[in-house]
Amino acid sequence: MTDKYAVIGNPIDFSKSPFIHMSFASSTQQDIEYTKILGPLGGFKETVDQFRKAGGRGINITAPFKLDAFQYASKRSPAAELAGAANALSFAGDEVIAENFDGVGLVRDVVHNLKHQLKDKRVLLLGAGGAARGALLPFLYEAPELLVIANRTLSKAQELKRIAEKNQTQQNQVSALPFSALAGMQFDVIFNATSASLRNELPAISATVFGAESLAYELAYAKGLTPFLQLAKSSGVKHLADGVGMLAEQAAEAFSWWRGVRPDTSKVIRELTVPLN
Ligand code: NDP
Numbered sequence: 001m002t003d004k005y006a007v008i009g010n011p012i013d014f015s016k017s018p019f020i021h022m023s024f025a026s027s028t029q030q031d032i033e034y035t036k037i038l039g040p041l042g043g044f045k046e047t048v049d050q051f052r053k054a055g056g057r058g059i060n061i062t063a064p065f066k067l068d069a070f071q072y073a074s075k076r077s078p079a080a081e082l083a084g085a086a087n088a089l090s091f092a093g094d095e096v097i098a099e100n101f102d103g104v105g106l107v108r109d110v111v112h113n114l115k116h117q118l119k120d121k122r123v124l125l126l127g128a129g130g131a132a133r134g135a136l137l138p139f140l141y142e143a144p145e146l147l148v149i150a151n152r153t154l155s156k157a158q159e160l161k162r163i164a165e166k167n168q169t170q171q172n173q174v175s176a177l178p179f180s181a182l183a184g185m186q187f188d189v190i191f192n193a194t195s196a197s198l199r200n201e202l203p204a205i206s207a208t209v210f211g212a213e214s215l216a217y218e219l220a221y222a223k224g225l226t227p228f229l230q231l232a233k234s235s236g237v238k239h240l241a242d243g244v245g246m247l248a249e250q251a252a253e254a255f256s257w258w259r260g261v262r263p264d265t266s267k268v269i270r271e272l273t274v275p276l277n
Contacts, residue, residue, distance in 0.1 A: 003030075003033070003057045004055050004057060005021060005033070005034045005058050005258065006034060006037045006051060006056060006059050007035075008037040008047065008060070008065055009038075009061070009062035009063055009064075010038055010039050010041055010063075015036050015062060016222075016247065016272055020247070020248060020268050020272075021034040021251060023267065023268050023271075024251070024255045024263035027267070028259070028263050030261065044068035044069070045068070045072060048072060052091050056091060057091055058089060059088070059089050060251070061086055066083075066086055066087055066100075069085070069087070069098060070084060070085050070086045070098055073096045074095050077097070077100065079101070080100040082163065084130075085100060085134070086099060086100055087101055087250065087254075088100070088254040088258075090257065099257060100134050101249075101250040101251075102130075102135065102246070103138035104249070104250070104253055105246045105247070105248075105250030105253055106134075106135050106138065106191075106219070106246040107135070107138040107141075107142060109245030109249045110189070111142065113245050113265075113266075114239070114245065116239065117142075118142035119142055119144065120143065120145045121187075122144065122145055122188050123146065123148070124150065124189070124190045124191065125148065125150070126150055126179075126193060126194050127151055127192065127193035128149060128156035128157045128159070128160050129194070129195065132151075132191075132193040136167075137167055140164060140167065140168055140172055141170075143170045144172055146173045146174075147164070148176075148187070149161055149164075149174070149176050149177075150178065150182055151176075151179075152204075154178045157178075161174050161176040179204045179206075180204070183206040186209060186211050187209050187211070187214060189214065190210065190217065191217045191219065192218045192219060192226070192228040193219045195220070196227070196228070197218060197227065200226070200227060202228060205231075210236070212237065212238060213239070214237050215240075215241065216232030216239065216240050216241070217243075219242075219243040219246060220243055221243035222242070222274045224276060224277070241276075244269055244272050244274070245269050247272070248269045249265055252265050
């Protein structure tokens with residue numbers, strides 16, 4: 001019997017998840033159906049209840065429902081607990097298990113696909129929202145020399161620093177700074193985990209954060225050269241990336257969690273890549 005999966009969000013038209021999962025299913029010979037669900041605002045629980053009654057086995061969650069999905073679960077992975085949000089649920093009888101694969105997907109893209117190590121590097125994380133929170137522990141596991149979390153609202157960066165210190169397994173140096181304190185500092189890898197690019201805005205950072213050999217990574221995807229990537233490029237950065245690989249890798253994590261087989265992501269990354277120029 002064909003197993004049913006879906007992605008829920010609002011809006012949802014833009015979602016590439018059905019394309020990605022059906023491509024994984026075809027390459028791994030898995031008999032699944034994967035659809036998009038437009039969740040009514042305030043109606044997450046009823047919509048997912050209905051999907052489960054209809055035989056749904058698992059669901060991906062995108063904005064604005066990641067917190068609702070976390071609440072809906074009966075059991076939560078450490079990654080979901082830390083992020084306070086879920087981007088994948090698995091249904092097994094009455095049990096609903098929550099996961100959050102955004103952070104591991106991001107690290108896998110950087111280390112495995114783009115071949116930029118984070119170990120012993122100076123890493124700058126711009127933003128302290130859901131995506132930054134999800135990336136926190138996977139970053140620390142890579143043991144950077146320094147992790148600076150910078151956010152427009154400093155208190156949120158400071159909260160992430162506290163969480164990092166509580167969960168730290170290695171001796172990493174973690175700092176929380178306002179954007180203004182970044183002037184004069186340089187980093188090996190710079191992540192833009194703010195949502196500024198979705199409105200074509202630039203976080204108020206100094207171009208000194210970039211070195212010619214740095215990797216500038218924009219978590220938003222399919223936006224081309226965002227203001228953040230433009231600043232990196234005009235500062236001489238040669239290594240630019242957007243979040244398409246992160247998207248594919250978090251999907252591959254969910255797929256292997258649900259199906260027990262890990263798909264290759266290179267084909268979907270190639271097909272979804274929008275040139276950065
Ligand atoms: P959230 O809404 O949870 O957080 C938004 C963050 O952006 C906050 O830190 C906020 O700062 C900051 N911010 C917003 N506007 C500006 C601005 N103009 N200047 C500076 N900072 C700003 O968003 P998410 O964490 O869910 O998403 C962040 C980004 O990551 C988005 O671009 C999203 O598309 C991308 N993403 C990509 C994924 C992928 O698979 N590639 C998966 C998930 C997210 P403040 O706290 O001060 O409000």
